Amino acid sequence: MRIWLQHGGVTCTSASPNLPPAHRFSVAPMMDYTDRHFRVLMRQVSRHALLYTEMVVAQALHHGRADALLGFDLDEKPIALQLGGDDPQLLAEAAELAQRWGYDEVNLNVGCPSPKVKQGRFGACLMAQPHRVAACVAAMGEACRLPITVKHRIGIDDQDSYSELLHFVDVVAAAGCQRFAVHARKAWLEGLDPKQNRTVPPLRYELVHALKQERPQLTVELNGGIETLEHCREQLSRVDGVMVGRAAYAHPLQWNQVDQQLFGDHSRNAVKASEVLRGVIPHAERWCSSGGRLWPIARHLVHLVEGVSGARYWRRQLSREASERSARPDVLERAARQLEERGL
DSSP: OOOSOOOTTOOOOSOOTTOOSSOSEEEOOOTTTSSHHHHHHHHHHOSSOEEEOOOEEHHHHHHSOHHHHHOOOGGGOSEEEEEEOSOHHHHHHHHHHHHHHTOSEEEEEEOOOOHHHHHTTOGGGGGGOHHHHHHHHHHHHHHOSSOEEEEEESOBTTBOOHHHHHHHHHHHHHTTOOEEEEESSOBOSSSOOHHHHTTSSOOOHHHHHHHHHHOTTSEEEEESSOOSHHHHHHHTTTSSEEEEOHHHHHOGGGGTTHHHHHSOOOSSOOOOHHHHHHHHHHHHHHHHHTTOOSHHHHHHHTTSOOSSTTHHHHHHHHHHHHTSTTOOTHHHHHHHHHHHHTTO
16 A cells, blocks of 8 residues: 555654543544545544544564554544554554654554454453553553553453453553543454454443443443444443444444534534545545555445435446546546535
C-alpha cells in the first residue's frame, strides 16, 4: 500500500486538544475494515468519535516500514493506534513511534480470539496473564506520554468469573492503564472461530456495569452488540463510553446524529450520504494521485446508501466503476451527484 501522507518524525507533546476525557462514542478496531479510508469516511459522519486503526502487530512494526503501518490523514483525528503483542520492549518501541507520528492514544489488544493471534501469544489469550499485560502497559507508559488503554474480553474459556475479570483489571490498572474498553462477551479460544466469538458467547453487560460501579475511578467503555443510538444512550447511563464495531461499518450513515445526541454538538445537521461522499473525494484525489487505486476507498462507500429505492442499483454501479483498475475519483463525483439529485 502506498502512503500519500507521512508525518513521522514530528514529535507530539500532548494528545489532540479536542479529545474528550471520556470517549462517549468510538468505532472499534476491526481487521480488514478500519483502514485509513474507512476512518476518513467515518470522520465525515462524526467529528468527535474516537477512531481506531486496525491492529498493528508490534513485531511487524519493528521489522517493517513505519510509513506503511502508521500513516494516516490528520483529518482522522482523534485517532488511536491499536497494537498487538506481548513483548514489553517491542510494545514500548511501538508506543514511542505512535507518539512521534501524532496518534492520540495507544491501545493494547487483549481481545482478539483468532488462532493466528493466539499462536503469536497475544490477543485474548493474554487475559490469562494479567501480570504480563501489566508489564506491557507499564513499558508503553514509560516510553511515551500518550494514554495507554486496553481492549479486552470479560473472560476466556472457563476463566470467566467476575472475580477473575476484576483481578485482571486491577492488576493492569496498577500498571498505569486508566481506561478499559470491555467486549461484554467472553472468548472461546478452542472450538469457536473469530466470527462465532462475536455472536455465540452471550453478552453479559451486567459484568461491565458492575466493573464500573466497583471501580468508579476507572474509565470503562462497553463494546459488543450495540446497534442503535438509543442503545448507546441506555448504556451511557451505566458506563463512560460505548464502542460500536460491525454496526458502524455496515450502516455508517445510521450514526450521523452521534455528535448531536451523544456529544451535545448541534453546530451542524445530520450529514447526508452525498455529503459524506463529497467529504471523502479530496482524500481519494490525493490517494489516487500518489498511485493508489480507487477501489480500496470505494469498497467502504457502498454501505452509505440503504433502505431507499434504487440503493441496490447505485451500489452495484459504484462497485462496477470503482473496481476498474483505471478508475479515478470522478467516479465518486458522479456517484455523489446521483445522490444529490435524489436529496440523499
